[in-house]
Amino acid sequence: MSSFEVAVIGLGAMGSAALFHLARRGVKAIGIEQFTPGHDRGSSHGESRAIRLGYFEHPSYVPLVRSAYENWREVEQLTGETVLTTTGIVEAGRPGSQLVAGSLEACLLHGLEHELLSPAEVRRRFPAIELPDDYSAMFQPQGGFVRADLANSLHLRLARQAGATILTNTKVAAVEPQREGVRIATGDGTIEAGRVVVSAGPWITELVPDLMRYITLNRMVLTWYEPKRPELFGLDRLPVFAIEDEDDLVYGFPDFAGTGLKCASHYSSGRLPRADAARQDAGPTDEARTRRFLERHLPEGAGRLKAMKTCIYTMTPDEDFVIDLLPSDPRIVVASPCSGHGFKFASVIGEILADLSTGGATRHDISRFRVSRFDGSGAGGSGQPALGARGEGG
Known part of the structure; x- marks a missing residue:
């Protein structure tokens, strides 16, 4: 013992x-x-998880995520590896979007750097992203992803x-x-x-x-696509993004590792009775969900499907x-x-x-x-x- x-x-x-x-x-x-x-x-x-300071879920998370940034940088100093990549993050949604309103509230409360952008400004700066003219959008330059x-x-x-x-x-x-x-x-x-x-x-x-x-267990699906115009989807052209549209909230990442444009819905694709019931079983219905989103908002990214994987959200009420x-x-x-x-x-x-x-x-x-x-x-x-x-x- x-x-x-x-x-x-x-x-x-x-x-x-x-x-x-x-x-x-x-x-x-x-x-x-x-x-x-x-x-x-x-x-x-x-390969990646998004990170952002302005937090739409609740402003009280901001002090914790500030400390998380500091600790990730310390891991980099200790190892000589790059863990956190800053790309900025675009958050956008239809009128009344809680995603945008919540992030803006957190930014204003905590004095975080941010920009409010019109759909035309988003298209000009990040030509891969297409937003309807009545959408609102915000850009946080300190957003990015953790490997x-x-x-x-x-x-x-x-x-x-x-x-x-x-x-x-x-x-x-x-x-x-x-x-x-x-x-x-x-x-x-x-x-x-x-x-x-x-x-x-x-x-x-x-x-x-x-x-x-x-606690409930939600089945989630991640997808990777080969963009039709790869030059629009690298680290130098596309930030991390999250877009709340009519029936979904989808987030994604630039192609930084040669694996493709990654995107996934933040909403569940089903409940799991227990953790051991999870399977790598993503199929055509799962692909259709993210492809439909890409065709609306990142149409040049909706090329050949390269990969799909499942994971679990372990949720509280x-x-x-x-x-x-x-x-x-x-x-x-x-x-x-x-x-x-x-x-x-x-x-x-x-x-x-x-x-x-x-x-x-x-x-x-x-x-x-x-x-x-x-x-x-x-x-x-x-x-x-x-x-x-x-x-x-x-």
Whole structure:
């Protein structure tokens, strides 16, 4: 039986970052992953994830994403790799679009750099994008993308270099609180830890049944196309984009790796009964959805389909995160779900999870993400309001 100060279960975006932050502090930590890191069964795989400062979901996310930018840059300094690429981001939508209105509110509240653009100005600056004349649009120059697979592998490399133990292809069967710590049962034996971080993504309810009634699993599909005019879709001509139209909200990325124009709907293509039910089963109906969008808004991008992949959004009813000490046992830290918009925050969430699992609190305001919000108690939680915070978190 092995013994550790902290065990991290699940080494996707959040778990790999948490393990790095624990190890760099000299904590005796172990990370446990049921598959091989970089697998395509969950929510952390892929070449890219969008990042943006003005946050349409809620302005209170802005301080966290600012810290995430800082932490991603630190990973780059430590490794010499490029993790975060700034392209800017265009957000656009029909009149009354919450995407544009919410991002604008966050930018105004936090003094973030942004530009309001007419559809004609969008077409002039980014000729790949076609918008109806009555749409509104905003450009955030600091938007861009994080290289997802690379970021996860770098966090694990840094964690290992700092002394962390990493177990892969090891499934956790149970997390069992004991008087002196927490026992982790695996197929290969048991591990004892003083505290445990459960960052198991869509598998979290198998280990923390308390969360089961609050979580749904959404099947999502990503597509890659070969543009008809490739010169319009490189890093120098096309920013990251998100467009809310009549019946969908679709986002996408320039072709920066030779894999094609990537785009996907932010809306679900079906529910999954459990994480292990997910399959790489994208088909013609999934392609038709993104192709229809491209033909309307990026017509020169709607060329030959190059690839499709599925992933999972692990969702809460309010679409906010869950990051908290488990109310029934504060030695267990939960870090999921992230409701389909969490990856960009992984670098700072890893820091927060290290804080919670070693000291029980964090300097970052995570009051919005408490487990107790679901039952209406509003009690507990573990964040401390950031300086200058207002309302639910600044």
